[in-house]
Amino acid sequence: MTENAPEVYAVAELNRRVRDLLGDEFGLIWVAGELSNIARPQSGHLYFTLKDDKAQIRCAFFRRQNVGLNFNLEEGQQVLVLAEVSLYEARGDYQLIVQQMEESGDGALRRAFERLKQQLSEEGLFLAKHKQALPELPRAIGVISSPTGAAIHDVLSVLKRRFPLVPIIVYPAQVQGEDAAQSLVKAIQLANRKPLVEVIILCRGGGSLEDLNAFNDEQLARAIFASELPIVCGVGHEVDVTIADFVADVRAPTPSVAAELVVPKQEDYLDYLSALEQQLLKLLQYRLNQHAQTLDHLTKRLVDPRRKLAQDKLQIQSQWRHLVSNCRLQLATNSRALQQLQFHLEKLHPRQRVELNQLQIRTVAHRLEQAMRQQQNQHQSACSALAQQLHTLSPLSTLARGYAIAQDAQGRTLKNADDVEINDKVEVRLSEGRLNCRVEDKVQ
Amino acid sequence: MPKKSPPTFEAAKAELEKIVSAMENDKLSLEESLKQFERGVELTRFCQKELAAAEQKINTLVEKNGEPELTPFDDTGGQ
Numbered sequence: 001m002t003e004n005a006p007e008v009y010a011v012a013e014l015n016r017r018v019r020d021l022l023g024d025e026f027g028l029i030w031v032a033g034e035l036s037n038i039a040r041p042q043s044g045h046l047y048f049t050l051k052d053d054k055a056q057i058r059c060a061f062f063r064r065q066n067v068g069l070n071f072n073l074e075e076g077q078q079v080l081v082l083a084e085v086s087l088y089e090a091r092g093d094y095q096l097i098v099q100q101m102e103e104s105g106d107g108a109l110r111r112a113f114e115r116l117k118q119q120l121s122e123e124g125l126f127l128a129k130h131k132q133a134l135p136e137l138p139r140a141i142g143v144i145s146s147p148t149g150a151a152i153h154d155v156l157s158v159l160k161r162r163f164p165l166v167p168i169i170v171y172p173a174q175v176q177g178e179d180a181a182q183s184l185v186k187a188i189q190l191a192n193r194k195p196l197v198e199v200i201i202l203c204r205g206g207g208s209l210e211d212l213n214a215f216n217d218e219q220l221a222r223a224i225f226a227s228e229l230p231i232v233c234g235v236g237h238e239v240d241v242t243i244a245d246f247v248a249d250v251r252a253p254t255p256s257v258a259a260e261l262v263v264p265k266q267e268d269y270l271d272y273l274s275a276l277e278q279q280l281l282k283l284l285q286y287r288l289n290q291h292a293q294t295l296d297h298l299t300k301r302l303v304d305p306r307r308k309l310a311q312d313k314l315q316i317q318s319q320w321r322h323l324v325s326n327c328r329l330q331l332a333t334n335s336r337a338l339q340q341l342q343f344h345l346e347k348l349h350p351r352q353r354v355e356l357n358q359l360q361i362r363t364v365a366h367r368l369e370q371a372m373r374q375q376q377n378q379h380q381s382a383c384s385a386l387a388q389q390l391h392t393l394s395p396l397s398t399l400a401r402g403y404a405i406a407q408d409a410q411g412r413t414l415k416n417a418d419d420v421e422i423n424d425k426v427e428v429r430l431s432e433g434r435l436n437c438r439v440e441d442k443v444q
Numbered sequence: 445m446p447k448k449s450p451p452t453f454e455a456a457k458a459e460l461e462k463i464v465s466a467m468e469n470d471k472l473s474l475e476e477s478l479k480q481f482e483r484g485v486e487l488t489r490f491c492q493k494e495l496a497a498a499e500q501k502i503n504t505l506v507e508k509n510g511e512p513e514l515t516p517f518d519d520t521g522g523q
Contacts, residue, residue: 171505
């Protein structure tokens, strides 16, 4: 090689030199782009093209590096890669050797969101016990939002329609862009520093995830948590959920609903007032009725003494009459009983008995007399009969026929010769007269 | 009228509720309850009138030179 001779590189050498150059120049860098042409060969390495609307670059994501990847690569996905700029010497293709990959755009925001949500949840910022109750009817309402946004307009018109009596204070804040979170934090702090309102509506209209990102800010979350005033959060549409929603005292799906939550409906309140008035009227009526009733009752008990006197007199008279008639009745009853007793007594007088006894005695005497007479007659006739009978039976008649009766000295009638001894005196009775005889002999 | 109307709807409503519950408690004299009733009706009217006639008052609070300052809200921003 001469001094003038041009330097000639072998292709391989050139490529290696360029590769070293690229490596030295850039080192490890972050590159953002969209995924395309993703290839997943058996080796486990990943190959894809990173592009934007103007250019593209080949990338290799080797297995050793991509094992920790926690999301699936999709065509068109926005990613952020940490890579070395290199050269595939065999082909001379310039490429990136990816060390690390993250989702960018919505994906990154979503991951950041999940991380913060997890962290704050663990710290207890979302716990129900920290939630403050909303006042039934706030004296004034604070609205933290962009003064020119659609959200504040919605909120104001709802409040005006529902309950225009409550004054509103708007705390202007940026709701989008880099300074939005800080601006919202300051508004919350301002509202709390001089509490002219009793509740805060934190709101913003709908937008992309990135648009709403200020409401996923950690500082804002902590400011909401620290707020002494209760905060109702209404950000985006129904489907949009932000960290602010979780930490707020009340989450509303939209700004309009947030407005509805902080005030009652005016008609409800008018109804309530009417009900109160009706109740007052009813209570008064009740009270009056009660007093009237008491009065009636007392009037009934309050009696004119003259009437009372007359009443008493009447009562006494009636009682007197009662007493007199009672006495009379008693008297009559008693005198009747007395009469009866007298009658009985009369009947029991001894004279009567004497007379009765005399009568009885007379009767008995009469009967006695009669009986006596009857007896005499009976005896007489019996005597006659007996005399007749006697006469019939008398030995005299036998004697009269010539028979005699011999008797011993003792008068005993002799029937047997043995009854007498020789020489004994024997009297023989004849029908007429007697013979005194001496026994000379006995013949048996 | 026993008292002059309270300055705010809130106070009127609170007083009205107090009157109703006092009358419910049945401890007022007749004269007192009549007085309270009149007052209650007056408060109801006041509240109803306030509600019906209310115009929303909207202010903006901004800090100027470190001092919060209230200014009327300019509602031309929304559509």
